[in-house]
Amino acid sequence: MADELEFHRWLRGRAEVGTGVDISIGDDGAVCALPEGTRMVLVADAIAEGSHFLSDDAPELVGRKALARNLSDIAAMGATPLYALATAALPRGCPDDVPRRITTGMLELAREFGVRLVGGDTVSHDGKTVLSVTVVGSVAPGAAVLRSGARPGDVVVVTGRLGGSFPHRHLRFTPRVAEARSLVALGPPSAMMDLSDGMALDLRRLCEASGVGADIETARIPVHPDVAAGPEAIRHALEDGEDYELLFTIGPDAWESVRASWPHEVPLTPVGRITAGALRLVSEGGVGVPWPRGGHVHT
Amino acid sequence: MADELEFHRWLRGRAEVGTGVDISIGDDGAVCALPEGTRMVLVADAIAEGSHFLSDDAPELVGRKALARNLSDIAAMGATPLYALATAALPRGCPDDVPRRITTGMLELAREFGVRLVGGDTVSHDGKTVLSVTVVGSVAPGAAVLRSGARPGDVVVVTGRLGGSFPHRHLRFTPRVAEARSLVALGPPSAMMDLSDGMALDLRRLCEASGVGADIETARIPVHPDVAAGPEAIRHALEDGEDYELLFTIGPDAWESVRASWPHEVPLTPVGRITAGALRLVSEGGVGVPWPRGGHVHT
Numbered sequence: 001m002a003d004e005l006e007f008h009r010w011l012r013g014r015a016e017v018g019t020g021v022d023i024s025i026g027d028d029g030a031v032c033a034l035p036e037g038t039r040m041v042l043v044a045d046a047i048a049e050g051s052h053f054l055s056d057d058a059p060e061l062v063g064r065k066a067l068a069r070n071l072s073d074i075a076a077m078g079a080t081p082l083y084a085l086a087t088a089a090l091p092r093g094c095p096d097d098v099p100r101r102i103t104t105g106m107l108e109l110a111r112e113f114g115v116r117l118v119g120g121d122t123v124s125h126d127g128k129t130v131l132s133v134t135v136v137g138s139v140a141p142g143a144a145v146l147r148s149g150a151r152p153g154d155v156v157v158v159t160g161r162l163g164g165s166f167p168h169r170h171l172r173f174t175p176r177v178a179e180a181r182s183l184v185a186l187g188p189p190s191a192m193m194d195l196s197d198g199m200a201l202d203l204r205r206l207c208e209a210s211g212v213g214a215d216i217e218t219a220r221i222p223v224h225p226d227v228a229a230g231p232e233a234i235r236h237a238l239e240d241g242e243d244y245e246l247l248f249t250i251g252p253d254a255w256e257s258v259r260a261s262w263p264h265e266v267p268l269t270p271v272g273r274i275t276a277g278a279l280r281l282v283s284e285g286g287v288g289v290p291w292p293r294g295g296h297v298h299t
Numbered sequence: 300m301a302d303e304l305e306f307h308r309w310l311r312g313r314a315e316v317g318t319g320v321d322i323s324i325g326d327d328g329a330v331c332a333l334p335e336g337t338r339m340v341l342v343a344d345a346i347a348e349g350s351h352f353l354s355d356d357a358p359e360l361v362g363r364k365a366l367a368r369n370l371s372d373i374a375a376m377g378a379t380p381l382y383a384l385a386t387a388a389l390p391r392g393c394p395d396d397v398p399r400r401i402t403t404g405m406l407e408l409a410r411e412f413g414v415r416l417v418g419g420d421t422v423s424h425d426g427k428t429v430l431s432v433t434v435v436g437s438v439a440p441g442a443a444v445l446r447s448g449a450r451p452g453d454v455v456v457v458t459g460r461l462g463g464s465f466p467h468r469h470l471r472f473t474p475r476v477a478e479a480r481s482l483v484a485l486g487p488p489s490a491m492m493d494l495s496d497g498m499a500l501d502l503r504r505l506c507e508a509s510g511v512g513a514d515i516e517t518a519r520i521p522v523h524p525d526v527a528a529g530p531e532a533i534r535h536a537l538e539d540g541e542d543y544e545l546l547f548t549i550g551p552d553a554w555e556s557v558r559a560s561w562p563h564e565v566p567l568t569p570v571g572r573i574t575a576g577a578l579r580l581v582s583e584g585g586v587g588v589p590w591p592r593g594g595h596v597h598t
Contacts, residue, residue: 027492028493030342031438032338032339040329040333042331044420046386046431047422048423048426049425049426051423051424073327074328087343119342119343120343125348125350127347130424134384137328144321144328
């Protein structure tokens, strides 16, 4: 990037002040309000070229994804996103329009979700593009939905459909912020997380955090149409990762309330039950097999 | 890094919960309190290998610096740092001890300043190390000290001494958090920022934000002993960057209060006055020359 100061001027012209934002981009920090009587929810996430996106992906979509992953985490906590900060490490000599296009993609998604981009930093380096985003959200005290609350007998539910997210959907997914808020209002779930590394790994994490197991019915797993039909379809749904759907557990009565009043297009699919035993895949004859060890860890 | 999950386990063992932190590392996000009746101050900053540190710098010092730069920004707003989140993009194949050593350096500085590290993310990529840190602080409503408040007649003051920070001091500097809080309590300053890109560039930014100029007395600029004596010493003090000292402006009466009760070892040096004219360097005979155009922009 030839001129960081010029980029900052461009960015300041797009900074939104008002409604909770006293000071935005242009000073040493931003000054923002947290709604009275709420707690902060803080999430941070980085994406790197080659691992989370490719060199020929549109910078707008890359910026969008960097923010969307954080909004997905905020949703998974049952929180409301408020403010975002972003840093970008850009290749030395990167064209001037790249940081603007990245930011444009972030700002479009931010506006869609009522989030204000209030700060950040750009550095040039001898490497590829790395974006890091932090989002600050709010939640009522005690109302955050954690990974550790699942109890035997709870229904295990996922939003949307799983698998085949790469190479197309992962740049354009809609974070389930509205859906999570409805779940909290109608349920709430006993535990929740977002599916970023594949349900095989992420449900294992939820079960470990809660000290429980689960019987998941293979036939109920909602496989995304992006997954090719065939004997490997279930494995893709469980292990591909980058779904950015919500995985939650919920008591049977609360589940009936949620199912009866669900106001969103995104489907909810009950895929099994939390147990006091191991984490297992159960096929139609009731036979249980050990849960797959796979899943997509970005290392 | 061979095993991101193992690093996360190590990290969770070091997460501090309590006193405002309901949920820390290990869930989709952290849940933290903001002191009643205060505003959030949000800062974000990234450092990259080759630009802000070198491949043979100790990872502990690199982690320390990534956090310290953000604490310096929080100080410059007159705020109190509370929580930090960090993301690291690490070279593929990076030894397992590197993220731990980076984190250890961050945690040591965090404890020193009463800051809790509550979240983050690590990614591996085809590139060098990039660290991004966000800090959340608090400030009383209306009490944040901005860059835009300088008025003609105000005294221009810097903490500490300037220049020669690279290659040694820049990794070990002490962010002026305590000094900034004393300034706010005793003054407050009319405008403030931290000196990261050199006073030549940073004072220009402050003056532009405030719509003022300044007469800076060359003979008063506190040159750091790390700068070699000679005709270039003043230029180094103004343009080397990475000082992480506070630059502030303050009304003459408030300045007398601050100077009379200053409780810190770090010296305060008045270097000139804010004017309604241009930004100038004034030498002993009173002759003014245009302000240097230099300064260290990390691009």
